[in-house]
Amino acid sequence: MTSTPPPAFEDPIGLAIIGAGLAGISAGRLARRQGVTPLIFDKGRGIGGRLATRRATLDDGTVLRFDHGAQFMTARSPALVAAMAGAEAANLARRLPAPPLHGPSLHGQPPAPERDQPRWVGQPHWVGMGGMTAIAKHLAQGLDIRTGTRVGGVVRTGRGLWRLEDEDGLPLVQARRLIVTAPPEQTLDLLIDVLLPEGWRRRIASTIVAPCWALMLAVDEALPLPGPRWRPEDEAIAWLGDQTALPGRAAGPQSLVVHATPHWSRIHLEETPEVAAASLLRELERLIGRAITPRLIQAHRWRYALAEVPLGSLCLADTGTGIAIAGDWCIGGRAEAAVDSGRAAALALIG
Known part of the structure; x- marks a missing residue:
C-alpha cells in the first residue's frame, strides 16, 4: 500500500475502486498489471473486508x-x-x-x-x-488505498467521468472507470443517482x-x-x-x-x-x-x-460507461469468490 498525496481533482484518474476487501484489492492488482493505476477507497480503518x-x-x-x-x-x-x-x-x-x-x-x-x-x-x-489480515496485506502491496474514507455518493459527469463524493458532498476524485465492491444494498445506495443499464437494479436487489x-x-x-x-x-x-x-x-x-x-x-x-x-x-x-x-x-x-441468493454472474460491467460491480455476493460466499469477481470486473473494463 502507498500513501502518496491524492491526485488533483481536476485531473481524472484511470480507475477508482470503492471497497478494499478482497474484490477491490484483486481488481486493483489486475488493473495495475494491465497498466492502469487504481485508487481504492475504504470506509474502514483497515483493509481486507x-x-x-x-x-x-x-x-x-x-x-x-x-x-x-x-x-x-x-x-x-x-x-x-x-x-x-x-x-x-x-x-x-x-x-x-x-x-x-x-x-x-x-x-x-x-x-x-x-x-x-x-x-x-x-x-x-x-x-x-x-x-488472516496478513494475506490481505500481502495481496495489497503496492496499491494506493485510502482507508477511513467513506464514499457518500457517485455522480456521472457531463464529461463522461465518474465523480466520487464524500459524505458531505465534497469531491474526492474523478475517474474514467469505476468498480464498486460494496454489498448489494450499499451498492444501490451509492449509485442511487446513477442511470444504470437496464435490469441491473432489479438483479442487484434480488440478491x-x-x-x-x-x-x-x-x-x-x-x-x-x-x-x-x-x-x-x-x-x-x-x-x-x-x-x-x-x-x-x-x-x-x-x-x-x-x-x-x-x-x-x-x-x-x-x-x-x-x-x-x-x-x-x-x-x-x-x-x-x-x-x-x-x-x-x-x-x-x-x-x-x-x-444466500447470489447474483449469478462473476460481475456486472458496462464498458460503454466504464462501470463494474463486483463482490463475493455475485457468485458465492467464499473468500476466493471475491477474488474471482474483482478480477472479472477489472478485465471487463480494462481488458
Missing part, C-alpha cells in the same frame, strides 16, 4: 488474535495460487490440508453431509500467519446476503470440542474454530471464534455486541453441555456475510 483479524489484550498483557471473519481461503486460479505461494514464501501464509468441515459430533454420531461439500473437497486451506454474529472467546480451561474446526448441525451455531491451533499464534488460553447461523443472526441482528455475545455464549454452553467461564468475550456483527 472479512479477511479480518482482531487483537485483544488480556489483563496480564497476553495478546490474542481472532480471525472473526473468514477462517481460511482456497486458491484454484493460477494467478491466486501464485499469489498465495508468494505469501507462503514470505512467511505470511500457510497452506493446510483440507479436512472435512464437519468434524465428528460430540456424541460420536457421524455428521450429516454438508450441502456444498464438493466445492471444498481436495482444496488446501490457506490461513494467514498470525491472522440475498445473510448477516453473521461472530463470538470471540478466550477460556483458561480448554473446552471439549471434536476438533479445531467444527461445523455442528445446530440451529444457532454454524461454525467454531480454535484460533490457538492456527499457525503463528502465541501461546496462551484457548481462543475460539464462534459464528452464528444466518437464522440466529437475523433474530439478534440489532442487539448490542454485549447482549449478542452473552446470548451466543449461552448457545455454546447448550451445545457442548457445560458452563463456560470466559476470560475474554467479545462479539462482532457482520451485517453482510453469506450470499
Whole structure:
C-alpha cells in the first residue's frame, strides 16, 4: 500500500475502486498489471473486508488474535495460487490440508453431509500467519488505498467521468472507470443517482446476503470440542474454530471464534455486541453441555456475510460507461469468490 498525496481533482484518474476487501484489492492488482493505476477507497480503518483479524489484550498483557471473519481461503486460479505461494514464501501464509468441515459430533454420531461439500473437497486451506489480515496485506502491496474514507455518493459527469463524493458532498476524485465492491444494498445506495443499464437494479436487489454474529472467546480451561474446526448441525451455531491451533499464534488460553447461523443472526441482528455475545455464549454452553467461564468475550456483527441468493454472474460491467460491480455476493460466499469477481470486473473494463 502507498500513501502518496491524492491526485488533483481536476485531473481524472484511470480507475477508482470503492471497497478494499478482497474484490477491490484483486481488481486493483489486475488493473495495475494491465497498466492502469487504481485508487481504492475504504470506509474502514483497515483493509481486507472479512479477511479480518482482531487483537485483544488480556489483563496480564497476553495478546490474542481472532480471525472473526473468514477462517481460511482456497486458491484454484493460477494467478491466486501464485499469489498465495508468494505469501507462503514470505512467511505470511500457510497452506493446510483440507479436512472435512464437519468434524465428528460430540456424541460420536457421524455428521450429516454438508450441502456444498464438493466445492471444498481436495482444496488446501490457506490461513494467514498470525491472522488472516496478513494475506490481505500481502495481496495489497503496492496499491494506493485510502482507508477511513467513506464514499457518500457517485455522480456521472457531463464529461463522461465518474465523480466520487464524500459524505458531505465534497469531491474526492474523478475517474474514467469505476468498480464498486460494496454489498448489494450499499451498492444501490451509492449509485442511487446513477442511470444504470437496464435490469441491473432489479438483479442487484434480488440478491440475498445473510448477516453473521461472530463470538470471540478466550477460556483458561480448554473446552471439549471434536476438533479445531467444527461445523455442528445446530440451529444457532454454524461454525467454531480454535484460533490457538492456527499457525503463528502465541501461546496462551484457548481462543475460539464462534459464528452464528444466518437464522440466529437475523433474530439478534440489532442487539448490542454485549447482549449478542452473552446470548451466543449461552448457545455454546447448550451445545457442548457445560458452563463456560470466559476470560475474554467479545462479539462482532457482520451485517453482510453469506450470499444466500447470489447474483449469478462473476460481475456486472458496462464498458460503454466504464462501470463494474463486483463482490463475493455475485457468485458465492467464499473468500476466493471475491477474488474471482474483482478480477472479472477489472478485465471487463480494462481488458
